[in-house]
Amino acid sequence: MTNKYLVEGSENELTTKTAAELAGLIHSREVTSREVTQAHLDRIAAVDGDIHAFLHVGQEEALNAADDVDKRLDAGEAPASALAGVPLALKDVFTTTDAPTTAASKMLEGYMSPYDATVTRKIREAGIPILGKTNMDEFAMGSSTENSAYGPTHNPWDLERTAGGSGGGSSAALAAGQAPLAIGTDTGGSIRQPAALTNTVGVKPTYGTVSRYGLIACASSLDQGGPTARTVLDTALLHEVIAGHDGFDATSVNRPVAPVVQAAREGANGDLKGMKVGVVKQFDRDGYQPGVLEAFHASVEQMRSQGAEIVEVDCPHFDDALGAYYLILPCEVSSNLARFDGMRYGLRAGDDGTRSADEVMAYTRAQGFGPEVKRRIILGTYALSVGYYDAYYLQAQRVRTLIAQDFAKAYEQVDILVSPTTPTTAFKLGEKVTDPLEMYNFDLCTLPLNLAGLAGMSLPSGLASDTGLPVGLQLMAPAFQDDRLYRVGAAFEAGRK
């Protein structure tokens, strides 16, 4: 199978170039940021009817931002960043003052934030035009974007299949040539998993290294914004733009950003000599799609041939990760989403002058939230209740500690861990939507990393022989060693060519 949206139908070659190439062309004034931005806007207009990657396109705002970059460059100013002038798609969970921020929920339909998220502000300051806001599962809860209140995103590789979730819109936009760069958020795999299904690159940075201020919370202790693109280097360039300490986020870590761009450039020589790569036993076993395992084993062999030493590592508590994750996440969700009550902003339902505030809150929440969001609010409310807290929430926190210890032990033996990003390739839209547990299982390989707060990447590793669809390779690095992902990722990417 091929992705016809990137190979064919891209008459305007600006939409197939990498962000690094586009930045080079813009900064040398061979093309303008307006031309590049316009090309992507045209591309969105042409294909988004098929893909539905975007919930909102900000044509005028994007072109204004592009013009501003062009004006500065023409005046001889240095580019505001390595990516100045290259446009980007922003997941609709980061607040923006010039476009609605909905988190793909009816609850926030048309909601205009009076402030920009820190990530949004950094993107603007870097001179990156924002093309629009991308589709996602409602409040980032889901694995297929089918929980979006505005309809699912379609995978450019096969329109009948999911582009993953929750960040399916961002990854599909990259895969369809609608944007060279996109921002996602990863709570249990929402950046890495869609990247795997769309043959793109996605990174979940170490928890605390990218500000969550203005990121509408799903689960605060797990959420992390991160970069996505079609190449490892592009992803690193975007990573450098959005990372860094932020005084508006108390969980933001005050330490220098890992040298991710340098690592991506160094890795491009394809050399993995001296690198100890751990294959996680728990994520390499029966039950996974044969084509996925086959591609994964081929990836491991490729790394061995590039000089890496391959070691099998045992992380026994990863088997308990899913259960712990689906307790901690709903608990935080039940509290984080309490503010959506129709009192101050967003949807207000049932306020006909006869109902009490309590009743209006209940009506609003009944109408504004979709089924998956309600399911998790109810689960979390129950799990935090008196008499259940110890058995559920506290127990899950203990499992979380054990998982972090498994990782720590593994990194005593190896430099980096690898696994398939997902147990299967992209499934069909509608296939799992009626079975929440099936859907939850799809994030099996990605969520231990969030529970431990570490750094992870998914990058293309070929197509599955059985389905012909993309398979993602997941890399997992210790906390604050995000550069190691790029070092190994760039080498692996170079080795595939």
Add this chain to the structure above:
Amino acid sequence: MTAAFYDLMDFDEVLEKYDPVMGLEVHVELGTETKMFSASSAHFGAEPNSNVDPVSLGLPGALPVVNAKGVEWAIKIGLALNCSIAESSRFARKNYFYPDQPKNYQISQYDEPIAYDGYLDVVLEDGTEWRVEIERAHMEEDTGKLTHLGGTSGRIHGATASLVDCNRAGIPLIEVVTKPIEGAGARAPEIAKAYVSALRDLVKALGVSDGRLDQGSMRVDANLSLRPIGQEEFGTRTETKNINSLKSVEQAITFEMQRQAQVLDDGGVIDQETRHYQEADGSTSKGRPKETAEDYRYFNDPDLPPVIAPREWVEEIRATLPELPWVRRARIQEEWKLSDAEMRDLINANALDLIIETVEAGTTPDEARAWWVSYISQKANESGVELDALGVAPAHVARVVALVSEGKLTNKLARQAIDGVIAGEGDVDAVVAARGLEVVRDDGAIEKAVDEALAANPDIVEKYRAGNTKVTGAIVGAVMKATRGKADPAQVNQLIAKKLA
């Protein structure tokens, strides 16, 4: 609802049969510049919803960041209350839906408070000390404020709409919780009042709060239960809210003791409930009954890392503690050579700080004491407000004392000047000018009035000349009348003596 609605047991009878157990929870609003978790201004009295930001409005994506000053002041309070200060404490979320709560959870401290296990020694009216044990002092944020429209007197009952003001949402609060106060017997109401009073003096001395019960910057919840004399186990408690003055603290406890005793005596049971103090008649009334038991689903706030208080920092803060009220009192009593009774009068009138400030503004302790304890206290009583809420500042008193000693005001005129200050007519000099209070120094005018008075009273002149110099009162009175009280009596007497010499 009135007190007469309840059957109340005679207080002495209550004490014969029951032993009260009391617990006090006091919320102290800190006077920080900004809110507990954002940079929004924390000042009182701004236009509704003007001191707000994404954090205090609970907007999508907003995150809390701890106000270091709030933590520092919480530690100050903890240290002054002889508490242990936790090296690491945590913020938790208290989850409940209410329209004045923008996030529908309150950030508070739950099982890991910043200060715990302390005590406060309070002085009772007869001079004895009582040690109130402190369970904990923890940090939290205030809620917004609701105004209900269309009902009676702003209550939610019968209202057709409610307005939400989020200016107060996120203002730092310290909640100070006592351990159960046992064995107080008849003194329970007095101890409650003395404790709240001491805590108020403390936070004011620390400069962390204005401690105004009437404006809600200090809020008292009084828990009370009774148990039959001799019983170990606590009875069922009620929690009384809406207590707005020191006097009300005492009254609310007294009322609950009498009410609960009667209920128990009649074979009834006490419901564990929230009650509201009624300022009008000193009773407490049933709050809205709760249909279900509250379950706040506390859990650690994942947005906020633990609050770390390194020992060196705590010691630095300890070193900045000002002279604490009880130490200051002992020193003042010694310096001013006051008897225990005199000292108690000052404290009970809540006048000590005002007097000290007045002395600092230039009067003698006796002058300051005379003004505050007698005339100004009397005025405060008449208006039914606290002494420091009357509108008279120490500087005002110092000014009238100065004017009297300069001979520009008589004591009587000085009291009128203070009346003017209370009436909001401006400072002392403005009142004196506007009301024309200044003593007439124009010798010509006074001399003329003296001449006229002497001429009108020949019989007195005769008696005086015959050697009876004590008869000048009527002449002085006539002169004062003619000058409308603005002549200085001493000067008038001198003139009479001169004229009749």
